[in-house]
Amino acid sequence: MNLFKKLMRHGGSLLPIHGYYFDRPLLLLQSDDWGRAGLRDHEGAQQLQNDGLHLGERPYDFYTLETAQDLAALSQLLKRHHDASGRPACIEMNFILANLDFPRMASEDFLKIYLRALPDGLPDAWQRPGLFEAYREGIDAGVFFPALHGQTHFCQQAMERELASQGERSKLVKTLWKSGTPYIHWRMPWIGYEYWDPENRNSDRFLSAEQQHAAIGAAVGNFARMFSTLPRSACAPGYRSDESTHKTWAHFGVRVAQNGPGSASPPHLDRFGVLQLYRTLDFEPALYEDLSVEHSLEAIRENFRQGLPAIVSVHSINFHSTVKDFRTGTLSLLDELLSAVEAKFPSLLYLHDGDLYDLTQTGTYPPGAKANIVGVTRRAFRPGSPRSKRGSG
Ligand SMILES: [Zn+2]
Numbered sequence: 001m002n003l004f005k006k007l008m009r010h011g012g013s014l015l016p017i018h019g020y021y022f023d024r025p026l027l028l029l030q031s032d033d034w035g036r037a038g039l040r041d042h043e044g045a046q047q048l049q050n051d052g053l054h055l056g057e058r059p060y061d062f063y064t065l066e067t068a069q070d071l072a073a074l075s076q077l078l079k080r081h082h083d084a085s086g087r088p089a090c091i092e093m094n095f096i097l098a099n100l101d102f103p104r105m106a107s108e109d110f111l112k113i114y115l116r117a118l119p120d121g122l123p124d125a126w127q128r129p130g131l132f133e134a135y136r137e138g139i140d141a142g143v144f145f146p147a148l149h150g151q152t153h154f155c156q157q158a159m160e161r162e163l164a165s166q167g168e169r170s171k172l173v174k175t176l177w178k179s180g181t182p183y184i185h186w187r188m189p190w191i192g193y194e195y196w197d198p199e200n201r202n203s204d205r206f207l208s209a210e211q212q213h214a215a216i217g218a219a220v221g222n223f224a225r226m227f228s229t230l231p232r233s234a235c236a237p238g239y240r241s242d243e244s245t246h247k248t249w250a251h252f253g254v255r256v257a258q259n260g261p262g263s264a265s266p267p268h269l270d271r272f273g274v275l276q277l278y279r280t281l282d283f284e285p286a287l288y289e290d291l292s293v294e295h296s297l298e299a300i301r302e303n304f305r306q307g308l309p310a311i312v313s314v315h316s317i318n319f320h321s322t323v324k325d326f327r328t329g330t331l332s333l334l335d336e337l338l339s340a341v342e343a344k345f346p347s348l349l350y351l352h353d354g355d356l357y358d359l360t361q362t363g364t365y366p367p368g369a370k371a372n373i374v375g376v377t378r379r380a381f382r383p384g385s386p387r388s389k390r391g392s393g
Pocket of ligand 1 (some may be wrong): 032033149153237238393
């Protein structure tokens with residue numbers, strides 16, 4: 001490799017990048033995994049227990065699927081909170097746009113993956129009356145903002161490889177599938193994430209550009225059918241994205257890429273014109289019993305002090321309630337957090353990724369608005385080395 005190429009590959013990350021800084025406190029809520037079916041409520045749990053799986057070892061054993069009531073409760077909370085401009089708080093929901101088509105897979109002895117697109121409904125035997133209407137009601141009210149997570153959360157080639165091998169791993173998969181549960185990631189991390197196959201060599205873990213193009217294109221198509229619009233923001237499952245992912249997102253009109261917590265980097269444009277955002281903190285009461293509103297507030301205050309938006313990560317599991325009530329505790333803590341931020345920062349603005357993109361590119365948001373005056377400056381920064389992170393997108 002010649003020196004220039006080496007510099008580009010290794011030195012590129014050392015060159016300064018221009019980041020965006022803001023003179024007002026901006027807060028965003030980003031939330032992953034909406035639309036992704038998990039444990040099929042009590043019936044699915046019972047079946048898995050009968051098959052010898054001891055559920056309850058970790059919170060994600062009780063990841064199910066949001067209900068219309070979960071969404072109504074979240075929507076009500078967000079509507080009670082307003083920023084300095086009078087707008088309600090808004091949560092960005094990153095959607096998984098397909099679930100497993102269990103009856104079709106069962107007819108072929110679970111050897112191949114078939115998907116049911118989310119806009120076509122949930123897999124058979126799932127009962128979620130009013131759920132899709134509840135998504136739309138929140139979107140219309142401006143308290144939900146739909147964005148792209150993926151087509152499936154797991155890596156399909158990794159899953160199909162294990163099915164073909166007919167080993168212990170495939171037995172576990174089939175046990176879960178017979179109960180209508182797609183997977184429980186911590187029990188089978190070898191399924192990886194949609195664009196990332198963990199069993200490959202380090203340099204080959206990301207799927208090829210062609211494979212990613214196919215997966216992202218399918219997900220964008222389902223998103224358009226589901227929400228009658230195209231996604232403006234995306235977050236890769238497990239935060240596992242590479243240049244091919246960003247290039248493909250840009251190709252399909254995505255303008256914002258969400259990254260996990262840990263780097264404290266300012267928002268900045270990448271070479272595809274995609275605004276890269278970095279989450280500030282994990283606010284996950286379902287996962288961390290030691291979660292402290294005070295510590296979360298401290299992290300938010302530090303970002304504001306640096307002129308950075310505070311981006312709060314809170315996954316959908318925190319709002320689930322059907323097998324275990326994660327929702328009540330989360331809403332109470334989120335209420336406390338938002339109230340504290342509003343009280344401490346009276347000029348606070350609640351934005352979603354689309355607003356933040358518009359603000360960096362046009363100096364205002366929503367397009368044409370005059371009310372939200374925010375000073376935006378652009379200056380060089382050096383990307384720091386990521387701090388350790390515990391979340392997993
Ligand atoms: Zn996720």
